[in-house]
Amino acid sequence: MTHYQLALASTSPFRQSLLEKLNLPFFCVEPDCDETPFDGESPQQLVARLAEQKARSCFAQVEQPTLIIGSDQVCVIDNQIIGKPHNRENAIKQLSAQSGKVITFYTGLSVVNTLTNESETIVEPFHVHFRALTTRQIERYVDAEQPFFCAGSFKSEGLGISLFEKLEGKDPNTLVGLPLISLIDLLANQGFKIL
Numbered sequence: 001m002t003h004y005q006l007a008l009a010s011t012s013p014f015r016q017s018l019l020e021k022l023n024l025p026f027f028c029v030e031p032d033c034d035e036t037p038f039d040g041e042s043p044q045q046l047v048a049r050l051a052e053q054k055a056r057s058c059f060a061q062v063e064q065p066t067l068i069i070g071s072d073q074v075c076v077i078d079n080q081i082i083g084k085p086h087n088r089e090n091a092i093k094q095l096s097a098q099s100g101k102v103i104t105f106y107t108g109l110s111v112v113n114t115l116t117n118e119s120e121t122i123v124e125p126f127h128v129h130f131r132a133l134t135t136r137q138i139e140r141y142v143d144a145e146q147p148f149f150c151a152g153s154f155k156s157e158g159l160g161i162s163l164f165e166k167l168e169g170k171d172p173n174t175l176v177g178l179p180l181i182s183l184i185d186l187l188a189n190q191g192f193k194i195l
Helices: 013-020 043-056 088-098 135-145 159-163 180-189
Strands: 005-009 027-029 066-077 080-082 102-113 119-130 164-169
Touching: 005 013, 013 180, 043 066, 043 102, 043 119, 066 088, 088 135, 102 180, 119 180, 135 159, 159 164
Parallel strands: 005 027, 005 066
Antiparallel strands: 066 080, 066 102, 102 119, 119 164
């Protein structure tokens, strides 16, 4: 039986801390891929393509045999992909647009086997029901957590939880960027058992 090492194709501290929950040895490699959407590409197609592309871009940085985990996420409001706000003004705009609405996060997850060159990729949706928020509440939140590099302008693992009425999805880890329940299944499909 092949003994695989695990690599996470991400420099995100949030994804790293999620993967640490599984209590497995792994190392991180920095993916190198253009994240520009293709014309006519749906959010689901985009995150599936980028999750696999991120993993495959790390082949040269790992020794065989390795299972490389790639992940990508977008936030969708009114059928529009919303990126990271990068500053206070944009974060306030994003949260104002989300107030009282249901937004969807699509997370692409891919496991690429460097030995067989096989990959398996899934897309997992997660729905966030926002409270009706006042401008003052939004400004106080943005100033408290400064979520400028988070899609959707919030940190659900922190004070961002106060913005929501309800969270709806298979796995709460999906919202942070790495669906662990599905990852366990994808690793098992490659012969890698967690327990």
